[in-house]
Amino acid sequence: MKFTLSSTALSGKLNALSRVINSKNSLPILADxxxxxxxxxxxxxxxxxxxxMTTAIELNEADSDGSFAVNSHDLLEAVKGFSEQPITFEINNNERLAKIVYQNGHFSLPIESTDEFPKMQDVTEDATQITLPDSILAENINRSIFATAQDELRPVMNGIYFDLTPDCLAIVASDGHKLVRNKIFTVKSEQPASFIMPKKPANLLKSILGKEGMEASIIFNSRNAKIEYGDTQIICRLIEGRYPNYSSVIPQSNPNQLTVDRSTLLSALKRVQPFANGSSNLVRFHIEGSTLQLDAEDYDFSKTATESIMCDYNGMPMNIGFKGSSFIEILSNFECQDINIQLADPSRAGLVLPTEQPEDQDVLMLMMPMLIND
Structure with missing residues (x-):
C-alpha cells in the first residue's frame, strides 16, 4: 500500500490527535x-x-485501501520539523514496516495491526441532537471549564453540565465555591435532556473549535456523546449521575449593585492577592460610596496590602470577603469592559455579570463569600 499527502496537513492533524493519548495506557496499542x-x-x-477522536485528510494519491497503527510519539517527532512538502508512506505488511519518503530522505517505523484497537460504541439509541455555531460552543466551554471541580467523592462536579430545556441550552460548571451559568436562547427543545461532559473532551473541543462560522453537532444519550465538527469527530464517555440543582443556589434578588471597570479591578486584585494568607487566600472587599477598597493580610509573615479603585455602587456600605485567586479567575473569563457585581449581605453569594450580555445569551458567574473577622 502506498499513499501521498501534505506534510503540514498531516502534522497539524497528528498534533490535535496527540492530546487524546495518555502517557500511560491500559493497552499498548492506545499509544498509537x-x-x-x-x-x-x-x-x-x-x-x-x-x-x-477521528479526523480526515484528502490524499494526493493512494493505490489501495487498508489500515495500520504506528507509535504516536515516534511519528510526531519525525514529521514535526517538516516544511510544506509531499510525503509518501510505503506500507509493507509482510515486514510490518512503514517507510516514509520525503524530499531529502526517508525513515522507517514499525507498524501494528489495528485489530486490537478498541472501538468506541456509537451514539444511536435514545439519542438527542443539538447544533450550534462553533464560536458560541468554544466561548462557552472556555468561559466554564475553569469552574469545574477536582472532587473524587462527587465526580458529577468534575465536568461541564449541558442542560437542554424548552427555554434554552444552559451550560454550567461549579466546584461548590464558584459557579458559571451560560444560557444560549437560540438552542432549545420541548423535550428536556442533559449530560455531563468530562474535562478532557471539553479541552479537546477547545483545541479544535474555531471561529469560522461552522456548526458543531452534539449527539448524546445517557452514556456517550458524539461531537461532529467539520472533518473531525469525538466520541466520549459521559459522567454518569445527577447534577445538583444549580438554579437553587443562584440568588433571585441581590439589591446592592456595584459596577466597575473589569480590567481595573482585575489588575488591582492581582497586585493585592499575593499578600493574602496562603491558606485562605482571603481578600476583603470594602464598598462604600464610589470607592471599592481591597485589603489582604498575612500576619504570619507581616504582609499587608490595600488598594482603592473608583466604582459605581448603589447599596449599603459593606465588608465582604472572597477568595482572591477565584475572583481573579472569574474576571479573567469575561471579555466585557465593565462588570456588575450584585450583593445581598456578607454571608450570601455574590453574582458577577457583564454589563452587556452577548447576543442571544445570558452569562452569570457566582462566588461564595468567605467569613471575615471585622
Whole structure:
C-alpha cells in the first residue's frame, strides 16, 4: 500500500490527535495513531479508551485501501520539523514496516495491526441532537471549564453540565465555591435532556473549535456523546449521575449593585492577592460610596496590602470577603469592559455579570463569600 499527502496537513492533524493519548495506557496499542485509507481519504484516529477522536485528510494519491497503527510519539517527532512538502508512506505488511519518503530522505517505523484497537460504541439509541455555531460552543466551554471541580467523592462536579430545556441550552460548571451559568436562547427543545461532559473532551473541543462560522453537532444519550465538527469527530464517555440543582443556589434578588471597570479591578486584585494568607487566600472587599477598597493580610509573615479603585455602587456600605485567586479567575473569563457585581449581605453569594450580555445569551458567574473577622 502506498499513499501521498501534505506534510503540514498531516502534522497539524497528528498534533490535535496527540492530546487524546495518555502517557500511560491500559493497552499498548492506545499509544498509537490508527491510519485507515478508503479511496482518496485518510482517516486518523487516537483513543484513550474513554475518548476517541477521528479526523480526515484528502490524499494526493493512494493505490489501495487498508489500515495500520504506528507509535504516536515516534511519528510526531519525525514529521514535526517538516516544511510544506509531499510525503509518501510505503506500507509493507509482510515486514510490518512503514517507510516514509520525503524530499531529502526517508525513515522507517514499525507498524501494528489495528485489530486490537478498541472501538468506541456509537451514539444511536435514545439519542438527542443539538447544533450550534462553533464560536458560541468554544466561548462557552472556555468561559466554564475553569469552574469545574477536582472532587473524587462527587465526580458529577468534575465536568461541564449541558442542560437542554424548552427555554434554552444552559451550560454550567461549579466546584461548590464558584459557579458559571451560560444560557444560549437560540438552542432549545420541548423535550428536556442533559449530560455531563468530562474535562478532557471539553479541552479537546477547545483545541479544535474555531471561529469560522461552522456548526458543531452534539449527539448524546445517557452514556456517550458524539461531537461532529467539520472533518473531525469525538466520541466520549459521559459522567454518569445527577447534577445538583444549580438554579437553587443562584440568588433571585441581590439589591446592592456595584459596577466597575473589569480590567481595573482585575489588575488591582492581582497586585493585592499575593499578600493574602496562603491558606485562605482571603481578600476583603470594602464598598462604600464610589470607592471599592481591597485589603489582604498575612500576619504570619507581616504582609499587608490595600488598594482603592473608583466604582459605581448603589447599596449599603459593606465588608465582604472572597477568595482572591477565584475572583481573579472569574474576571479573567469575561471579555466585557465593565462588570456588575450584585450583593445581598456578607454571608450570601455574590453574582458577577457583564454589563452587556452577548447576543442571544445570558452569562452569570457566582462566588461564595468567605467569613471575615471585622
Amino acid at each position: 495513531f490508527v491510519f485507515e485509507i478508503t479511496g482518496n481519504k485518510l482517516s486518523l484516529t487516537a483513543s484513550d479508551n474513554e475518548n476517541t
